[in-house]
Amino acid sequence: xxxxxxxxxxxxxxxxxxxxxxxxxxxxxxxxxxxxxxxxxxxxxxxxxxxxxxxxxxxxxxxxxxxxxxxxxxxxxxxxxxxxxxxxxxxxxxxxxxxxxxxxxxxxxxxxxxxxxxxxxxxxxxxxxxxxxxxxxxxxxxxxxxxxxxxxxxxxxxxxxxxxxxxxxxxxxxxxxxxxxxxxxxxxxxxxxxxxxxxxxxxxxxxxxxxxxxxxxxxxxxxxxxxxxxxxxxxxxxxxxxxxxxxxxxxxxxxxxxxxxxxxxxxxxxxxxxxxxxxxxxxxxxxxxxxxxxxxxxxxxxxxxxxxxxxxxxxxxxxxxxxxxxxxxxxxxxxxxxxxxxx
Numbered sequence: 150x151x152x153x154x155x156x157x158x159x160x161x162x163x164x165x166x167x168x169x170x171x172x173x174x175x176x177x178x179x180x181x182x183x184x185x186x187x188x189x190x191x192x193x194x195x196x197x198x199x200x201x202x203x204x205x206x207x208x209x210x211x212x213x214x215x216x217x218x219x220x221x222x223x224x225x226x227x228x229x230x231x232x233x234x235x236x237x238x239x240x241x242x243x244x245x246x247x248x249x250x251x252x253x254x255x256x257x258x259x260x261x262x263x264x265x266x267x268x269x270x271x272x273x274x275x276x277x278x279x280x281x282x283x284x285x286x287x288x289x290x291x292x293x294x295x296x297x298x299x300x301x302x303x304x305x306x307x308x309x310x311x312x313x314x315x316x317x318x319x320x321x322x323x324x325x326x327x328x329x330x331x332x333x334x335x336x337x338x339x340x341x342x343x344x345x346x347x348x349x350x351x352x353x354x355x356x357x358x359x360x361x362x363x364x365x366x367x368x369x370x371x372x373x374x375x376x377x378x379x380x381x382x383x384x385x386x387x388x389x390x391x392x393x394x395x396x397x398x399x400x401x402x403x404x405x406x407x408x409x410x411x412x413x414x415x416x417x418x419x420x421x422x423x424x425x426x427x428x429x430x431x432x433x434x435x436x437x438x439x440x441x442x443x444x445x446x447x448x449x450x451x452x453x454x455x456x457x458x459x460x461x462x463x464x465x466x467x468x469x470x471x472x473x474x475x476x477x478x479x480x481x482x483x484x485x486x487x488x489x490x491x492x
Contacts, residue, residue, distance in 0.1 A: 155186055208238040209456060210258030212251070212276075213269040214328075215243050217373075219400050219428045220445060224269055224285060227449025235457050237264075244271065246328045251275065264460045267452055268294075272330055281459035281467070283452045287330045295459070296470045297452045301331070304441045304475035305338040306345075308395055308423045311439070311477055313346060316486035317393040317421060321354040323380060323405065325397035332397065335425075339395075354391050356380040358401055377401030381408035392420060392486045399424035399431045399440055406434065406482065417484035427478055436481030444473050 152159045157179070164172040165183040172180060211228065213221055225241075232239050240258060244250040255276050258266065265281040273282060273289035285297045312320055322339055325332030343350045358376045377396055384391075385408065394409075396402035402424030406416050414420050416436055424431060427442035451471060459467050 151183075151187060151190065154190070155182060157183070205264050205460070206262040207236065208240065208261070208263050209265045209267060209460075210255070210261075210263040211239050211241045211267045211269065212254055212258075212271050213241065213243055214246055214271060216241070217400075218430070219398065220426055220443075221269060223426070223428060223443075223445035224449040224452075227446035227451075228267060228453045229449075230446075231450050231453035231457070235453075237457070239267075248275075265456045267456055270329060270331070281456060281463070283456040283459070285448050285452045288334060289330075294469075295452075295455050295467050297448050297455070298334075298470060298472055299331070299443050299448075300472050300474055301334045301338040302341065304425070304443070305335060305342045307475060307477040308425070308441050309339070309342050309346065309348065311479065311483065312393045312395065312421060312423065313348060315393075315421065315483060318348065318486075319351065319354065319391040319393070320348070321356065321381075321384060321391045321394045322350065323377060323394065323396040323401050324355060324357045326358050326376075335397070351391075353388060354384070356384050358397055374400055374404030374407065377404030378408045379404070381405040382412075385409075385412045385414075389414075393423070393483070394420060395423045397425060399426045399428045399438060402438055402440070402482075403430070403434050406436075406438075416482050419487060421483040421486075423483060431478075432480065434482070439480045439483040440478050442476045442478050444475070448473055 152162045155162065161175060161179070162183055165175060165180050166187060209232065215221060240261060240263065242254040244254060251271065252275060255266065255278055259278055263280065266276070266278060268276070268282065268284040268287050270286045271284070273284045273287050273291045273294045276282065282294045283297065284294050286299065287296060288298060289296055309320065324336050339350065358380055377400065381394065381404070394405050396405055402422050406422050409416055409420050416422050422438070424438045424440035425443070426445065427440045431438040431440050455471070459465070
């Protein structure tokens with residue numbers, strides 16, 4: 150033990166290594182001895198003893214459906230930036246939409262004494278834990294949860310108004326998977342915006358993405374471009390009577406563009422495509438993807454900030470919902486409706 154090695158009290162060594170204000174009363178020479186010996190012996194303070202004194206573990210649990218490129222990577226870049234700056238460690242677990250894991254992982258996090266939870270795109274209703282919870286894109290009504298959500302009405306309005314302004318009236322919609330909390334909110338917004346614009350959404354052009362179904366049938370990851378490729382292939386087998394596709398996310402939009410190309414349709418000359426999220430690869434797709442940008446990194450940062458604030462002051466009243474604003478990013482995948490199809 151470092152204290153025995155230096156023939157000093159455990160308290161003295163602890164005060165110095167934890168840079169306590171009380172350490173100022175300890176002679177500088179003694180402080181220097183402690184620091185030099187700690188470096189030389191590669192000493193690590195007793196983490197659990199310190200966390201017990203502070204009543205904190207300086208760690209949080211992050212629960213997400215998957216670790217795929219796209220939504221998760223952008224949100225986590227913001228989360229990691231904030232947690233690292235605050236000297237917090239984090240455990241990440243992926244539940245892959247399996248209810249058993251969604252119930253078991255929170256218990257495992259609690260056993261590891263995390264100070265709080267960040268839920269990414271994960272329902273919070275069945276998670277009952279004695280620590281603060283911040284949910285990003287979960288729309289949770291559960292107690293003890295702060296929600297970071299997108300203004301879906303504005304997001305959908307930006308996309309559909311853009312297509313409408315280009316002359317598109319026959320717009321196919323790729324709805325999100327049932328499991329993802331954002332899916333129903335975005336679909337409700339699609340219906341509301343269409344009513345406001347007096348635009349008819351043809352039920353024959355509405356396709357539900359079944360991420361779990363496609364992945365089980367194909368062996369592909371549930372958030373691979375396959376989730377857009379297969380539904381648009383199926384749609385094209387039934388009808389080509391549409392001039393635009395509004396996709397649930399950029400991953401599905403990239404798959405949709407591939408299906409359109411294989412069917413001999415050009416994007417955007419024959420069919421325009423709009424994605425959602427603005428993932429890193431959206432700008433580098435061919436053609437580059439017009440999309441609704443979710444401020445994913447900022448949502449991750451804000452979620453982590455609020456969680457840390459709630460951990461620091463457990464008695465403080467917390468806001469139940471923080472709404473973030475989207476932005477339309479126009480690129481090459483959208484253009485005027487073909488002359489022969491204009492209305």
